[in-house]
Amino acid sequence: MLKILDSTVITLNVNGEDRKVVAKPSDILLYTLRNELGLTGAKPGCENGDCGACTVLIDDIPIKSCLMLTVEAIGKRILTVEGLKNAPIQKSFVENWGFQCGYCTSGFLMVCHSLSKMHPDADDVTIQDWLQSNICRCTGYQEIEYAIKSILNGGSSDIEGSTF
Amino acid sequence: MEKPKIGVDTKRLEAWDKVTGTAKYNADFITPDTLHAVMLASPYAHAKIKKIDIKKALKSEGVLAVITGEDAPYLTGSMIHDRPPIARDRVRYFGEPVAVVVANTEEQGMKGVSLIDVKYEELPAVNKIKDAIKENPILIHKDLSRYTYAATDIYPKANTNIMDHVKIRKGNMKLGWSESDVVVESTFFLPQSDHIAMETRNSAAQIMHDGTVIINTSTQGPFAVKEELSDIFKIPEGKIIVKTPLVGGAFGGKATIQLEYIAYLASLAVGGKKVLVRNTREEDIMSSPGKLGVEGYVKIGATYDGMIKALECIYYVDCGAYADTAPRMAKSIASDCSGPYNIENIYCDSYSVYTNHGYTTSFRGFGHTASTFCIERILDKLAKKLSMDPSELRIKNAIKENDTSPTQDKITLSNTGDLNACINKLKKLINWEEGTLIENEDGMIKAKGMACLWKTSNSPTDATSGAIITTNSDGSLNLNFGATEIGPGMKTTMAMLLAEKLKMGVEKIHVFMDVNTQVSPMHWKTVASMTTFMVGNAVLKAADDLIKQLKQVGAIALKCQPEDLDVGNEMIYMKTDPSKFVFFKDVVHGYKYENGNAVWGEIIAKGNFIMRQLTPLDKETGKGKSGMSWTVGAQAVEIEYDPRMHTYRLIKAATVMDVGKTINPKTSKGLVMGGMNMGFGLATREEFIHDDDCILQTTSLRTYKVMRFGEQPEYIVDFVETPQMGAPFGARGLAEHGILGIPAAFANAMSLATKEEFDTLPIFPETIYKKKKEVEQ
């Protein structure tokens, strides 16, 4: 039985590397990533699971890191935006003007990245289901829609030249 | 020759930082020495603070200090000094900061806050505008007439809750009404709501041994932070340094100063150590300022053939518990109260009213969303009464050259643009001619609504900007100016302007992405859609200065006169023989002769800009000049209404705006779409709901709803380009404007589809159900 009673050194697998961090049971993963590891790509936007700006992938699945205890991540693979290495969605967001202020972007990228891996043929309903987990306050979402669709199979190739 | 930069889609300079997680925002700079300030919020909307017991909190682990209003005898406010940074003696809105705990960690601060014991004596609260303005109201600020004022043109009424009254008196109302064959009047209401920038507001302060105050803050106005901190705390301005990195959205909500005061006071309480105060989402909604609420009464008269002859309007602006910049928005509602239409006889009163709601500050559109809603709804009602196509009524009355604005400012094509060109283009894009009301066989009803918009800047009359260019020995340029990057890509726009002017690659312009008031030239505030205009002009002036210097040193190198030379492709070359040239890189840090002697030194160029010819409005008539130009546009919304369930779907929305010149087309369209999307938020869901005790109910994103992915309609954005003289390449402001007409166009479409009149926002399915039900009964 895993038992953590107080601040302890634990090992987290983050972006492919085992990292030792000090954590106590009440620590939230978002803050361990940000404050202990300096991975500030995941953002606090509501700390309540409503906005998605803190989304990371846990064993490839999107999770809002503000609603996860750090100790829950022991033994799991954590992927943050800093761990994306030229993922197609990054380029696609740049080329489709998928952000303005950029604060929600990391979270959107992680959801999109996971979606493209798990459902490369995702239809509109699935795309909407997944991406409704995140809030963007700057764009009209149309740019984000183009960005995700352009990396999914059957993605429209003329989006680059679109006149949105 | 280098290709043109203006009008070409250019990716934002920081784009890759934003998709790799390396883009840093203010609260991303986490250092182990940072202490945390956590606020205690008032649970009442209006109460006397009888006693605050901080003893337990002070004993709590990790707590270093607890400060209350007693420790901070200051009053702040950009218009009226009416707001203590931490409540003193009484609280005036739910969520108002009452005490601040400074602790080693945020958790310890939270724990400390929970141990503070406050005794309140609850007072009756002013929950509605009508209660604020009635005879013998509950007074929210008994000292209103004794406050000091940061502005001269503000007219509070002693012993009332009215902090300002703006009047527009134009033409002859008697004549206007006598010329009117039909008259329509209505009352409108738009609730308070919130900015919901994704980055909540946060600020850090540190006080150095020599008294230098360093503020790291997420703001639209680092220079205003410096000035106001200096003014309130009597710190010499040169001793204050404000630093702002990328800002995670703002929409006006970060143009005011709030947490900066608290961070400073918190740092002061712990001997100057660095203290960060960071809003939770709940605090960002309930404690920091939001968007104003408006009640409007509008009466309009026109001839049978649809010429508008008279307009009377009265606006009550729910500014909440403190003034902040709200009176300026009430002024801007008044000064553009006609909408983009020529109306010769106007009578308008715009009152700024205190209530016990959260206080309000600038919000995208600066009050124009409210005035646009009222005027564009009344125009649709007028069109209905006249049996006229709403677009025709608008075209007939569209403002044009030689007309005058409500403040009697002269309209020119240059300062306003071409509204009718926008309307005509819009009608094609939205297929207006197919009909605005179509009932499908399945019972669904499709309807289209239209609204026009206009907006001017309403800046201070002396708002100013600067730009500095320094140089690198590879011939590239560094550009530094005081506008913060809040999302619209202004750093990129400025690089494009400079690159265009220098005829060189944008990638060779290195823009200082942050603002540091110690090293960046001033920019009034990154607000009012004025950055391209103001900073752009400063950058162009700096570019002229740079070119002049380049030619002077080039003339030495090329043994000719400066006027013989031109610049381009990072070269200075002879106009008559471009094969005779010298590279920038060989002169920007001085020119060295073959024998080693050198002249000139580093080329540093500068430019500045200040608003021209603006005046405050006359107290009695409202005559004056609020901005150097307007941006006009037309918007349409198509919806599908289900008459059985009273639900609706957003199908399409289009905007055509006269932007003078599109600098960066995709960026411009993105800004307009973002504004439209926010407009749909106001139209369909965003509102502050207060219970009977004036307690805000919508304090998190669970209850305060914004638009989510997939709920948006198809967006179509297009532009008309009537250049504005004196603007960089003719470009007008556009960043806010997408929001302005959407709620009105939506309400017009809904009213048409349901055959009911919707004069209150937002419009939920239940709102429609209730209307239908009322009619049935």
Add this chain to the structure above:
Amino acid sequence: MIPFEFEYYKPDTVEEAVNLYDSLSNKNKKVIYYGGGTEFISMARRYNMYADAVIDIKAIPECNEFDFDGDDLYIGSAVSLSQIADINKFPLLSLVVKRIADHTIQDKITLGGNIIGTIIYKESILPLLIANSDVVLENKTGKRRVSLNKVFNKKLLLDEGEMLVQVIVKKEYVNFPYQHVKRTKNEKIDYPLLSVSALKDNDTINVAFSGLCEYPFRAKKIEKILNEDSLAKKDKIDEIIKNIPGEILHDVGGTKEYRKFMLGAIISEILDSFQEEE
């Protein structure tokens, strides 16, 4: 951030978990079983929930089971809503959980957490109530398998230290025709204005509601009216509205009147849909 500290335990067996609960409680500690934790974390940060110790049940095999065994479908209480939807063993349940919170949070919310939590809607219980499911509950004194309808009254009636281990659904119910309608104030990601699940058990429609009262419920009386052949649709709706077994919610999500209107519309929609399927 959570402004208090607690101990974290992640037992490997139910036995370990319930014994731990017992021993920690005996030390006067406030103990909670911890599933997805979404509610605990969001409430703890607002000082609305407290614990000295959390027992994370996600490593317990029974709590992660999600498969048929003979005629029974076992769903562990730590199975996430996303797993329920993706693996899709019980289509009505899949449909319902896909409308709870948002997709990313569905990766974290567990079935047990949704049923036991303090948030009043607990929508995932609707299909389980109308499928006459059983639940497996266990504490230090023992394990019991009981009918959900018997132990759910406004909330799951747990004995001291009892944890929800599994839900068991009979195979036949999984394949019955079903309907689910959820309406919100306006946007998709929201608590329900009204959420209704219905399942057709041969000729009888079973129905349960969330968002109508301060708790989800299935009511015999309502089902009786719904299944009364002699009543016209309109009369059924009127009668049902008259026989709601509690105070109808009236809040920022919607007024009481509007919820009644929506209830009528949804029942009508469900009856029509079943009719069409025939």
